[in-house]
Amino acid sequence: MYTHPSFAEGPKDYSKDDKGPFIVHVSREVLDPSAGTSIRALKFGLFLHQNKxxxxxxxxxxxxxxxxFxxxxxxxxxxxxxILDKI
Structure with a gap:
């Protein structure tokens, strides 16, 4: 798996001067790609709704x-x- 060097430093924060849209990509770390576990948008949306x-x-x-956002x-x-540690 290739990770661009600018993303390897960890999460970046938005500054107050940034213009929208404000988008965050979420992925699950999976050690075995053939494991079949993945994040589904509908279930993740439900998870976000349940956690307000x-x-x-x-x-x-x-x-x-x-x-x-x-x-x-x-x-x-x-x-x-x-709350993200729960996924």
């Missing part, structure tokens, strides 16, 4: 979803939210 994180979710590939602060808060 209501924003737009769509699938952008196998085992990856995109979450769009209305502002930079909401996207940054999501990146640091401990």
């Amino acid at each position: 994180l209501k924003d737009g979710v769509k699938s952008v590939g196998r085992n990856r979803v995109s979450v769009e 209305s502002n930079a602060q909401a996207a940054n808060d999501f990146l640091s939210n401990q």
Whole structure:
């Protein structure tokens, strides 16, 4: 699996001067690609709704979803939210 060097440093935060859309890609780390476990956009959207994180979710590939936020602060808060450890 190739990771672009600019993404290897860890999550990037949005600054207050950034213009939207504010998008965060979420993927699950899987040690064995043939394991068959993946993130489904509908189930991840339900997970966000149950945890009161209501924003737009769509699938952008196998085992990856995109979450769009209305502002930079909401996207940054999501990146640091401990709830993501549950997925």
